Amino acid sequence: MVSSISQFSTSTTTISTSSVELKPTYYLDNFLHLIHHVNSLYRDLLSEYECSFIDEFLQLSIAAQCLYVRLSGRRGDLFRIDKIHYEEIADIPSAVAELTTSRYFGVFQPEQLSADFDDGEWLALFTKNEMEQWLSCGRRFRRDELEQLVLQQLNRTPQLITQWIKSPVVCVYGEQELQSFRLLFFGNLQQSLTDFVLRDLGIYRYQAYALEQPSRWCQSRVMLEHHLEYFNTLEIMGDVSQYQADALLAWSQAFPVAVDDELLKRKLDRTRLLIARQLERLADYDGALSLYAAIALHPARERSLRLLVKLKQWEAALALAVKMNAAPMSEEELQFLHSFVPRAFKPVDIFTDPNTAVSLIKELTSKPIDISTQTIYLASEQRSRLGVEIAALSYLQEQYPCQAYYCENALIPSVFGLYFWDVIFAPITGAFYHPFQIRPADLYDDDFIAKRQTLFARRWQQLEQQSLVEFVDDLAASFTLHQGKANPFVHWEFLTAEFSDGLLVSALQAIPRVHWLAMFRFILKDLRHHRSGLPDLIVFNSTNKNEHLYELIEVKGPGDTLQKNQQAWLQCFARAGIPASVLHVRDGPK
Structure with missing residues (x-):
């Protein structure tokens, strides 16, 4: 049994934080990945204009592609050509000319700005320092006040704008097409090309799954x-x-x-x-x-x-x-x-x-199952300094021969996510449609389990029949294979080597498999809400004199009450015979 559990400590490493060198044109590679994906998967849904946008963009030079992606990702649509500088784009004027000849840029002279654009758009071309210098301000103004003064000056002397802006201005086109592409790729408009960068830097890793029509x-x-x-x-x-x-x-x-x-x-x-x-x-x-x-x-x-x-x-x-x-x-x-x-x-x-x-x-109003409670008294300064949960944890370790850990919503959902990993990320139609999903799109739908009924049934049968050693082996294999990948239930930052040698190993040794099964079933009853509400602490009895080898403890400070999802979990524990209690912390002498 020890050798099986030790797989966690030998295989556990934290996600690498070493610096990753991105190539200078990483952003273009990511943009091309996005539009190639949209083009291959959704071409039949694109308008004629959107199709030609992609086709013509792919014919541009690398420099022109880079410049377009750089500027389309920045705030606003207008940019002064003399202010555009990128080390990886050697010839900015040539790239601007190519994009202007195509459909992607428009170029405007300074005197055209007030006639062709709203005030808010072209005034954003000026920095606050520039406006203060031009106006020779004797005192500090807010930006909106400076903009009004600039407009007043230009109303009196319109030619001043050619003195203030000495180069043409680029207007980036294609916002609507880019919005369609981003929506088709991600399924929402909250995500962006930043997700590519986070992946490339190793900050986030995602499960691999097939993306087909x-x-x-x-x-x-x-x-x-x-x-x-x-x-x-x-x-x-x-x-x-x-x-x-x-x-x-x-x-x-x-x-x-x-x-x-x-x-x-x-x-x-x-x-x-x-x-x-x-x-x-x-x-x-x-x-x-x-x-x-x-x-x-x-x-x-x-x-x-x-x-x-x-x-x-x-x-x-x-x-x-x-x-x-x-x-x-x-x-x-x-x-x-x-x-x-x-x-x-x-x-x-x-x-x-x-x-x-x-x-x-x-x-x-059927009689609720009694929940065990206990009250302890701690000095208020100790509770304020450590936080009520850690103060209670320290108290328990001082007063009793036990190992205590702060685990809250990390331990039990993480073991659930590891054990059911292949079911959660099963290739079900409509579940995955871009490579940056931390969960299947239908995870919280009413028919999520029904669509995977056979897979869940097979996993339940394994869990009910396998020995504790086999259960741990399954978890260790999933842990090693998927370490660091995004999963809505797995808290990798919690499952570090320190915790795998202590918390995780102790939990797998102490918690009976029948208790894991009961907790897993309760999570599946409400996947959205039962990921949270779990007790703050887990305590392992080091003397084994108690009939339970472990206990889950919800800590409540002065004035704090149980939330609905916490009450639901405590009722689940009581029904399943899982040792759990509420520890009330009150102010008192140390």
Whole structure:
């Protein structure tokens, strides 16, 4: 058994932090990778203009390609030619001329700027220092004040601009095409070519998986245009807190309709949740309820139920609570019902059908399993200096013969992620569509497990039948094969050599396989929310006098209470016979 577990300590190394030398034109290589990928996988969805953009770009010289990628990645569209300098591009004027002859650049003389561009665009060409020098300012001004002074000067003497800007100005074209390419490649507009750099530098590593046409996320031009419209509307809308209720309701209707597009539906639901929550804050309860009713995402139904109770719309509240209890959207939603409904629905004579309310309350108030608790007293300065969790850990190590580790959400999800790695990253159609995914696109979908039912069944059978040595061997093999690769459950920074020799080895020796199985099943009940909420500490009994070899401990400082996902985990532990408790830390003498 020792030799099997020791594989973790012998194979464990931290991810290399040695400096990686990127080639001077790394950014061009990454851009070419992106457009080649889009061209091969999505060519049939591209417009004629987008196709010609790619085809003609690939015919440009290396210098022209480099200059375009450099400038298109910078903020703004306008650049002064005399300010463009890149060591790897020897002849900037020739590259500008080639890009201007093609479709990628426009060149404008200084006197054209105010007529052809908005003030904000061309004023960005000036640095603050330049404007202060030109205006011979006697005192310090904010940038917006300087810009107004510049505009006043140019209104009086327009020819001054040719003295201030002594070279033509480049305007970079192709923003819409680049946006389409980036969206097709990543499936979103939050990611960018920076992801390539993080990979090339070794900061992030990703699981390798096949990227083929059947697995692409977008299957039609209409679908692409709807997603583009969604992101553009989201950008224009900005922060929801700046709007009043009527405007928010208008924005909720401004987004494209998701027809047979679950990916867009989830994006719309997340955005409308933000809008509905803001409507609540503005006391537009009818507007909020109408939005929540159309959202298939937690906590939409929770917010609706809270509002209905607040508004004393008891019949609607009871009907919704019954519906939620019959088919909870998540474990978190079920925990909410257990804590909220018995309090909110009393007295039951507020209902037309009190029997239904009584039955529901009785079902939701089944006696909860007792959770072991303990209280310790620590000096407040010690708790403040170390943090409540580490202060409690130090106390336990001082008072008892034990090994204690801070593990919170890192240990159990990491072992889960290692054991089920091949199932999580199985080549399921539509799960992976670009090389920088830390998880399959459908990880949080309702049918994630159903799509992989056979793979999960085979893994469960192995887990139930294999010995502890075989279980550890499986984990060690996954650990060695995938070390450092992104996985939504695995915390590599936590699984260093130090912890593999202590925490991980001790956990695999002490925790029975049946307990691992129970914890894995609970994670699978709600993959999004059960990755968190786990106890802060794990303690191993070094004397073996206790009937348990280990215990999981949730630490709560003064005024802190258990969160819903923490309560859910503690109930899971109690049902499965997993030793766990809550340790309350109170201020007191050292």
